[in-house]
Amino acid sequence: MLLAIDTSGPYCSAALWSLKQDICLVQQSENLGRGHAERLMPMLEELLAKQNAKWTDIKKLAVVIGPGSFTGLRVGIATARGLALALGVPCAGVTVFEAFAHFHYTSEINNEPLLVAMDAKRNQIWLQAFDAKCQPQTEPVGVEVESLAEHIEGSVTCTIGSAAKQIAHASGRDIIIINDSPSPPVTAVAAIGAAAGPDNISPSPLYLRAPDAKPQKIQNQRHSNVSQKTR
Template identity: 35%
Template sequence: MKILAFDTCFDGCSVCVAELRDNSVVALSSRMERFETGHAERLIPMIGETMEEARVAFGDLDRIAVTVGPGTFTGTRIGIAAARSLALATSAPTVGVSSLAVMAEVAGRTIDAEMLAVVTDARRGEVYAQLFSGRGGRNAYSEPLLLPIDDAARLGGRGAIVFVGSGAAAVAEAAVRHGRAARAALPDLLPDAVALASIAAGLEASDAPLAPFYLRPPDAKPQDKAIARV
């Protein structure tokens, strides 16, 4: 099985071409770049470069995997639109995965913890949060949530916990104030397409259209009144 996986949910872009061999996912080529804007301009060239380096043709793909959120509205839409287009062009089925699960998969490979929570800054004193076992993103204890920092600090009860992601420092500080054994790690953590491919290989693919997973309505709203023409 050959998999094309990519993420554009947060402040970066990650692409991987991987192959399932004897129940192990092997990355044939991968790239990750960090930036706050420019996902639309960079994603397709990165996919082309990664496919070329992996020496895999688009017609050989068996699966396309993408993160479906939570994340920025623009970034999430860009990734899903690209996955839909490529699926239409190649007839490869798609798999959508939580961006937080992918981040937990990355963190679980480097952090020794019984309980792990991915918490990314959603601004307005809130974080996108999801609770996992320390083994990674395939062992979720909660759904992805949008929570105030104090509520995120209470995820999983009062047991020891490690918070990872851009909101980790603030949430861990709040947890310690509540008397909890907590620490922050990996503040620069982003979804990695290599981890995404690893998760996607074990999921059922679907021909159904991918849909973005948003935890907050968009800031931009349609106007209530029509603007009069001059």
Template identity: 30%
Template sequence: MLLLTVDTSTPTVTAGVVSLLRPHELMTGRPVGDTSTVPEPITVLAERTVTDAFAHAEKLMPLVREALAAAGHGLPDLEAVVVGLGPGPFTGLRVGVATAQALGDALGAPVHGVGSHDGLARSHLRSERPTGDFLVVTDARRREVYLSAYSAAGARLFGPAPVAPAAAAEELRTAGVVPTSMIGPGVGLLADELPMARPSLTGDLSSGLVLAAARALLTGVVPGPLTPLYLRRPDAAEPGARKSVLGP
């Protein structure tokens, strides 16, 4: 199953092309009971990223084309699209979700939305295999972070939620989370409040997004509406009614 992955939840715009084996493909060519030669179910054929907080719309489709070219495929080869739903800023998320939906409509392919923090967590679990609870942290702006917590088995324990760095420790204590490490592009914002291990993100986000959507992809679940995780109102607001200079 050939998949396109898209994420615009942070200043880093990501597009990837991923191959996901179906269950019967995992068994092909192996004797019954032989687990020594199980193939890797997920292969990232190509991933392209660029960091630019103000150019999601300009950068995303060129990255999609670059990733497809590097993988040796074209848009008609895609069987599904997986898009990160955030949390993230309104404008960035809107670009990723709208692009994914447009591509899905044009190709007649399903579009599956997953939490971007879930994708980061699964990418980390795939590459590092942590032994304790860990945090995923991204920049929420307005002097806050978007915070999620996961167990070593991948279960989400907290969030995602916008949290002021000074309140993070108390929020986690209230939720009963005792993390031993944290990952994500926002970890520097919590360095003073939560001194703990900060392993590098060595995995690719594309594999994590596909892992988060794998069950739905493999079972043929019809994806629901794509609902971005804005978590709060955008900075821009509709203007109110004009006040008369003549008074009431």
């Protein structure tokens, strides 16, 4: 059995996936905004209870590694790493882009080039393009809203993610909006993790910009300098 975790966005999500049947056994997703750290472990316990399963029944993990909320990513990745280490099982890292692309290519509209677009706030959009076979065509990138049109390739006919409407508007073309959800289905994360090799142990976060928070040491130094000037 595989355990999938996603705390990259406003939703705290998890799923149990059968590695033998290759299907989702149970899933849960809650729009928390904040508080992932307090809710995640109780949610995992609830999922196990619904399946009458134990922690030792988990043979593999998958976790979303970003991009997304810095705090949320740290919660999910640290939890997955800790569980993988304690259980002695592999842990696969899955990007938000990969999860959205997998969801698209396993749905009805599954043979069109796709642009995954996430609203990163602060006038920035995170993008990655995929071809008709779900293979990435570009590296994940963060672009300014003003230059968005320059990054929409002519072959793209579909878009998905929280910035999908912005993509459709900026393109000036009839691009199909699959959905504009802020988080991919956790079942897509589980499916990708189930197909991943067994050599992934410690996934690393995918950050497309520096954190908002400044290191405490630098902040303290600034306060010290201000105090000295006012003496």
